[in-house]
Amino acid sequence: MSELKVTFTVEQIAAYADASGDVNPIHLDDEFARSVGLPGVIAHGMLQMGLLARVAGEPGRLRRLSCRFAGMVRPGDTVTFRSEERDGHVELTALNQDGQPVLTKATAELLLPDNP
Amino acid sequence: MAAFARAVGADPADGVPPTYAAVYALWATAAQLFDDPDAEVDLDNLLHSEQEFDWQRHPRVGETVTSRGRVARDVVRRGIRFLTFETEVTAAEEPVCRSRALFVVVRPRS
Numbered sequence A: 001m002s003e004l005k006v007t008f009t010v011e012q013i014a015a016y017a018d019a020s021g022d023v024n025p026i027h028l029d030d031e032f033a034r035s036v037g038l039p040g041v042i043a044h045g046m047l048q049m050g051l052l053a054r055v056a057g058e059p060g061r062l063r064r065l066s067c068r069f070a071g072m073v074r075p076g077d078t079v080t081f082r083s084e085e086r087d088g089h090v091e092l093t094a095l096n097q098d099g100q101p102v103l104t105k106a107t108a109e110l111l112l113p114d115n116p
Numbered sequence B: 001m002a003a004f005a006r007a008v009g010a011d012p013a014d015g016v017p018p019t020y021a022a023v024y025a026l027w028a029t030a031a032q033l034f035d036d037p038d039a040e041v042d043l044d045n046l047l048h049s050e051q052e053f054d055w056q057r058h059p060r061v062g063e064t065v066t067s068r069g070r071v072a073r074d075v076v077r078r079g080i081r082f083l084t085f086e087t088e089v090t091a092a093e094e095p096v097c098r099s100r101a102l103f104v105v106v107r108p109r110s
Helices: A010-020 A030-035 A045-056 B002-007 B018-035
Strands: A002-007 A062-069 A078-086 A089-095 A101-110 B046-055 B066-077 B080-091 B094-106
Touching: A002 A045, A010 A045, A010 B002, A010 B018, A045 A062, A045 A078, A045 A089, A045 A101, A045 B018, A045 B046, A062 B018, A078 A101, B002 B018, B018 B046, B018 B066, B018 B080, B018 B094
Parallel strands: none
Antiparallel strands: A002 A078, A062 A101, A062 B046, A078 A089, A089 A101, B046 B094, B066 B080, B080 B094
């Protein structure tokens, strides 16, 4: 089992926006986010998935990764990403500080290490 | 790529982070969909609902890949539009990665 606990920040979300090119203002501009009915800026789903990939397994062995973006993540939220591997199949979870899932249907497949 | 790795808390020395596929596969092609008036995708009401990546292998730093995207499915149910967008990524004609994104477009209440 592998676990990663991350408290999201405005700075991390802005850094991901810059690096990924996804500069949708719902991730960067509080006022704009509120104008479209959100409680304020939210983290990119793909930033959450990027963190999920880190617990899924060794990057080079990752052959499939999928998830559903089920809940909003806001700056200040703490998300715990967990993985459980069995024979290359990985079950993944991502729960916020209230125990609510932010990613669901999250699974991965890993290339099995070569037999010695 | 290094900035992307750091933004997801990975070490750039470990190579291309798997979900850098969001850049070279997903958004490289989906951006064209949003810019196409015929596709009628209202970005303000668009939610990225599901994402799946399959890799034959991960691209290397400095490698050039080609990404081709297409709308695989586009249906409206109870006023909600479900749009499945698939991208095939190749390098030197060999498959590298396949991305499948489900977008949900919620019609604004009038």
